[in-house]
Each structure stands twice: as structure tokens, then as C-alpha cells.
Amino acid sequence: MSNQDRQPTDDMVVERAPTPLTSPGSRASMIMLETPDDGLRPPSQAPITTSLAMNTSPAFEVVRELAKVPMDVPLEETDKFKPYQSLMNTELTLEYGKKLKNSRVIHQEILCCHSSGAARVFKESQPLRNSYAVADKLRKDLKDLVSPCVSKEEFDQEHLENKAVPLIAKIHGEYPLKSYQQRIQKTIDAVIVEEVGKRHVVMTGSKVAFAKKDLKDLGINLRLEALQAKGVMEVAQRLSSVLREVKHHEREAAKTSTQKAAAQRRLLFPDAEHRVVLSLVNWIYFNGLLHYDDAEHLYALHGLANKLGVSVLAQKCLEKLAADTNIMIEEAFRLGMSLQELLESEPVAGDDQTTSPAQNVVQVVFEHVLREPKAPKKLVDLVTYTLADRLDPGLWETLAPRINHGTLRQIMAIILVRRQAKTEDVECLRLKSESEPTGDELMLNAPTENTTIAG
Known part of the structure; x- marks a missing residue:
């Protein structure tokens, strides 16, 4: 078992938070998302028993209602109840890494419970998904008739042209992906014209059924039926090749089209790391279990959750990053370190030769905020206000080559606002000082022993 596929260990940050749809004893928690090499025990080897009374997840409310139905109630009257398995009806493939070579299975229904954005995308892509399903069936049916193991003699002897002709005619007139219809x-x-030119047509007595000049006046069914079996097979083979190209083209197009990817039941994240995807899947299925190796891992998990619209997880990661960064900065300043020393420091291993996942959080957060034009606002504010307070010539020389223009403008704006505020404060103090009486004036106005104070 690789380090990337390991389950949370003592040196890995593990946090558990309630999620709306999963629980330790739930059937979703038992779903197998990993191969046996990943080290997860199959459900059959680790049965989990739980009491309905102990589970409060929404899905188990359905199970609880089913448990109340008397045994003599007709089955059709229980149709309104949906078992927990209904959250695992539709499998999606989460593809990630270089050239999308890695993949994990995740269920659409469970994902949509955590992400309203994903639910909206899948709903909008449903018509295209239906079209893909019809197109795939047509392609597979045609492929079965002209696969490499089917010879021309077998095609002729088994009269497979009788199956191929109506299928080709259907694809010719009713192909569901209209952009490829023409x-x-x-x-x-074109292939029919070629086959007629080769005289691969049915003979009527000593004459062919028709000539090239007759083709334009005939419908697709008549043209196909007039071809010999080998002519029909040639049309089917060439058409099958085109349909394979269509499938490949659509899969490639999905890399730049969220709608097409969703219609193909795919989630594509070429920049995602294996460990980050694994953390996301574990959080969704295993009762909000959040684990990460280091701050970079946590930051990447926040980004992936954001892209998928899993807002609860994204917010939790963001809050953890901000809180840890604040703590580390305050502790460093308390120890007398400068901000530059903190940013240049290396993580220190403990007695067990491990480093805390939060030790490099300041460096990670600052690096992303300074380089990325669209870093999370909460972290941008934290970094810019800290820099506005602690920026000195030495630190500026170090950071200047890496800082993006947006962050630079924000830092300068904060510095200018604070400088203006200080100028106004100084002016207020000066005016206040001028309006207050001097010591001599106070002595002149002070009451003497003979002064009578009116009662």
C-alpha cells in the first residue's frame, strides 16, 4: 500500500465534522471507493451494525419510515419511500492527475447533496446525457455487426445485412448528436455511391437494380437494400469508424466543457493530486473526516472543494488555514521574530522526527496569496494587513519579484489609508493641544483664598 493511499495515521491531521448525509454506520459509509490495494476493507469483511434510533441522517429517516410500514401492506403502496441505496444509483468517474490517468468513483446523488452547484450542472446536462446514451447504443449495436471477428463470409451467410440496413438508416436520419448529422x-x-460504382448491388435478372444516376431519387432504405451484403458491410464499417471518431472527439471536448463532462458522468481535474482527491472522497463518505499531511495539502483540498461546489468542506479548510496562520504569526512575533525570519524559516522536526502540518502554513498561505490573482479573500486580507503592518525594505526586496499586482495595490491602499489616518490623528492632537489653556492661564484663573465660590 502506497503512502498516498494510506488511511489517516498519528502524524496526519484528522478532524471530524458532521455532514448532512453520512454517518459512521450508514450504508454510504460502507461503499467501496478504493481498490483492494488501497487498503480499505470490503463491506462484507467488516459488517457494521447500527440502530435506527442512533442515526439521525436524512437518509436514515427514510429507513426509519420504512420500518414503520406493516408487513401486510402491499408492496406498491411503499413506492413513495426511497431506500438509502437511491443515493448511490449513478456512478461518476472523478478523473485527475497528468493526462487524467487516475480515477476514483463517486456517486452523483451523494455529491449533489453536498453541492448545489453540481446538482444544477447535472440537471442542465441531462438532455445531453440522454443523447449520449442513444448514440452509444447505436455505435455499439453497429460495432457488434462489423467487429474484426466477423468475416465477410459470415456477414453474408448469417444475413447480417438485414440487421445492418435499418440500423444504418436510423443513424442516417435520427442520430441524436445533431452537430455530427451532416x-x-x-x-x-459517399460509400453507397462507391459500392454502386463497384457493382456491389443486387442483380435483377442480368441487370443491376439501379445505376448511379438513380441514387439521388431514392431514399436511404431503398439505396441500402439494393446493395449486396458486402456492400452493406462496407457502409457499416466506414460508418462505425466515424462513430468512434465522434466518441473520441466528444471525450476530448469534455476537457473544456463542464456540461459535456457532466453528461458523460465525468469530473475532470487534471491539476488535482491523488492525496487531495482521496481526502475529498473520504470527507464526503466518511462522516466529515478531514485529514491532510501539510498546509499545501489543505490549501489544495480547499481549491478542489471550491471547484466542485462542496462549500462546507471548502469553508472548513479556509477557516483552518486562516486560524493556523494567525496563530503561527502571533507566536513568532511573541518570540521576537520578524516577519521575514518567519517566512524564511524551515519546519522543525519534533522528537519523533515528524513535523507539524501547521508549521509551514504561513509560508504556504503567503506564497499562494502573493502569486495567485484570485486567492481566497479571507487569506488575502490576512496577508495584506500583516504586510502593511510589518513591511520593511529587506522584506520588500525579498517579496517584490513574487507579488502579483492585485495584492500589491491592496497593500499600498492599506498603507496609504493608515498613513492618512495617522496624519489626521496628529492634526487632531495638535488642534486639541492649541485649544487647551496653558499652565500660566490656569494659574491666573485659579481661585484664591479670598475668592468666594457661590454655593
Whole structure:
């Protein structure tokens, strides 16, 4: 088992937070998302028993209601109840890493419970998903008729042209992906013309059924039926090749189209690390279990959760990053360290030769905020106000090559506002000082022993 696939250990930060749809004893918690190499025990080897009374997740409310139904109630009257498995009806493939070579399975229904954004995208992509399903069936049915293991003799002897002709005609006139319809029609029409030119047509007595000049006046069904079996097979093979190209083109197009990826039941994150994806999946399925190796891991998990619209997880990661950064900065200043010394310090290993996941959080947060134009606002504010307070010539020389223009403008704005505020404070103190009586004036106005104070 690789380090990346390990379960949370003592040197890994593990935090548990309640999530709306999962619980330790829930059936979703038992779903297998990893291969046996990942080290997770299959549900059959680790049965989990739980009391309905102990579980308060929304899905178990359904199970609890089912438990109340008398045994003699007709089955059709329980249709309104949906078992917990309904949250695992639709499998999605989460593809990630370089060239999207790695993948994990996640269920659409459970993901949508955590992400309203994902639910909206999947709903909008449903018509295209239906079209893909029809297109895939047409492609597979045609592929079965002209696969490499089917010879021309077998195609002819088994009269597979009788199955191929109506299928080709359907694809010619009713292909569900309309943007490819014209190309498909041109391919079919061109191959028919070629086959007629080769005289691969049905003979009527000593004459062919029709000539090239007759093609334009015939419908697609008549043209196909007039071809010999080998002519129909040639049309089917060429069409099958085009349909494979369509499938490949659509899969490539999904890399830049969220709608197409969702319609293909795919979630594509080429920049995501394996450990980050694993943390996301574990959090969704295992009762809000949050674990990470270091601050970079936590920051990347926040980004992935944001992209998927899993707002609860994203907010938790953000709050943890901000809180740890604040604590580390305050502790460093308490010890007399400058901000530059803190940013240049290296994590120190403890007695067990491990480092705390929070030790490099300041460096990680500052690096991302200074480089990324769209870093989280909470972290941007934290970094810019800290720099406005502690920026000196030496630190500026170190940070200047890395800082993005947006962050620089914000820092300068804060410094200018504070300088203006200080100028106004000084002016107020000066005016107040001028308006107050001097010591001599106080002595002149002080009451003497003979002064009578009116009662």
C-alpha cells in the first residue's frame, strides 16, 4: 500500500465534522471507493451494525419510515419511500492527475447533496446525457455487426445485412448528436455511391437494380437494400469508424466543457493530486473526516472543494488555514521574530522526527496569496494587513519579484489609508493641544483664598 493511499495515521491531521448525509454506520459509509490495494476493507469483511434510533441522517429517516410500514401492506403502496441505496444509483468517474490517468468513483446523488452547484450542472446536462446514451447504443449495436471477428463470409451467410440496413438508416436520419448529422449522412451517401460504382448491388435478372444516376431519387432504405451484403458491410464499417471518431472527439471536448463532462458522468481535474482527491472522497463518505499531511495539502483540498461546489468542506479548510496562520504569526512575533525570519524559516522536526502540518502554513498561505490573482479573500486580507503592518525594505526586496499586482495595490491602499489616518490623528492632537489653556492661564484663573465660590 502506497503512502498516498494510506488511511489517516498519528502524524496526519484528522478532524471530524458532521455532514448532512453520512454517518459512521450508514450504508454510504460502507461503499467501496478504493481498490483492494488501497487498503480499505470490503463491506462484507467488516459488517457494521447500527440502530435506527442512533442515526439521525436524512437518509436514515427514510429507513426509519420504512420500518414503520406493516408487513401486510402491499408492496406498491411503499413506492413513495426511497431506500438509502437511491443515493448511490449513478456512478461518476472523478478523473485527475497528468493526462487524467487516475480515477476514483463517486456517486452523483451523494455529491449533489453536498453541492448545489453540481446538482444544477447535472440537471442542465441531462438532455445531453440522454443523447449520449442513444448514440452509444447505436455505435455499439453497429460495432457488434462489423467487429474484426466477423468475416465477410459470415456477414453474408448469417444475413447480417438485414440487421445492418435499418440500423444504418436510423443513424442516417435520427442520430441524436445533431452537430455530427451532416458528416454522418455524407459518409453513408459517399460509400453507397462507391459500392454502386463497384457493382456491389443486387442483380435483377442480368441487370443491376439501379445505376448511379438513380441514387439521388431514392431514399436511404431503398439505396441500402439494393446493395449486396458486402456492400452493406462496407457502409457499416466506414460508418462505425466515424462513430468512434465522434466518441473520441466528444471525450476530448469534455476537457473544456463542464456540461459535456457532466453528461458523460465525468469530473475532470487534471491539476488535482491523488492525496487531495482521496481526502475529498473520504470527507464526503466518511462522516466529515478531514485529514491532510501539510498546509499545501489543505490549501489544495480547499481549491478542489471550491471547484466542485462542496462549500462546507471548502469553508472548513479556509477557516483552518486562516486560524493556523494567525496563530503561527502571533507566536513568532511573541518570540521576537520578524516577519521575514518567519517566512524564511524551515519546519522543525519534533522528537519523533515528524513535523507539524501547521508549521509551514504561513509560508504556504503567503506564497499562494502573493502569486495567485484570485486567492481566497479571507487569506488575502490576512496577508495584506500583516504586510502593511510589518513591511520593511529587506522584506520588500525579498517579496517584490513574487507579488502579483492585485495584492500589491491592496497593500499600498492599506498603507496609504493608515498613513492618512495617522496624519489626521496628529492634526487632531495638535488642534486639541492649541485649544487647551496653558499652565500660566490656569494659574491666573485659579481661585484664591479670598475668592468666594457661590454655593
